[in-house]
Amino acid sequence: MKRLAVILSLSATPALAATGPFFSLRNTDFIVTIAFLLFVGILVYFKVPRIIGNMLDKRAEGIRADLEEARKLREEAQELYASYERRQREVKGQADEIVANAKREAVAQADKAKADLETSIQRRLKGAEDQIASAENDAVRAVRDRAVQTAIAAASEILRQQGSEADRRAALDSSIDEVAQRLH
Structure with a gap:
């Protein structure tokens, strides 16, 4: 059928x-x-079929060359991309390290500033204590000097009222010597 x-x-x-x-x-x-x-x-x-065949073969070769070039470009692009990713990881690691270092340095600087401030405060307190002690010593010395002057004036007055001129001078000299020994 x-x-x-x-x-x-x-x-x-x-x-x-x-x-x-x-x-x-x-x-x-x-x-x-x-x-x-x-x-x-x-x-x-x-020979047109042969010419057309040759043209088609040349075109096929051109396409193969283009494909090979595209493959090479693709490989280069992949290598560049991998390089970029590696560099990006390295830069990120470096940035993290820089940030960590900056934090450590900031903490160290803060600790140093704190220690410097504490040292400065201690120096100022010591200076103030020294000034207070000096003022206290000056006040004690002034009070002693005033007490000595008052004692000398009182003793002079008592001696004038009590005895002769020679006795008074001898007593005055011994009192001055005694006060001088106590002060020094």
Whole structure:
């Protein structure tokens, strides 16, 4: 059945459907067939299929070269990307290290400033204590001097009232010596 269908479909060509003899110059199907065969013959004579094949081969080679170049560029881009990622990790690590160092230095500077402030306060307290002690010593000395002057004046007055001039001088000299010994 299939063979019969194939034979019938091949026999139903327009060339067989035309009326009259097939090999006649009045039959357009014959003329078209001859023109087509002549056209194909000219193409083969001038080696057009080979030229087209060579052109297609050159085009295929160009495409292969472009693909190879694209592959190389892709590899270079991947290498650059990997390098960028490595550099980014390194820079991030360096940045983290810089931040950690800055924090450590800030803490160290704060501790140093705190220690310097404490030392300064201690020096000022010591200076104030020294000034207070000096003022206290000056006040004690002034009070002693005033007490000595008052004692000398009182003793002079008592001695004047009590005895003779020679006794008073001797008592005054001994009192001065005694006061001088106590003060020094």
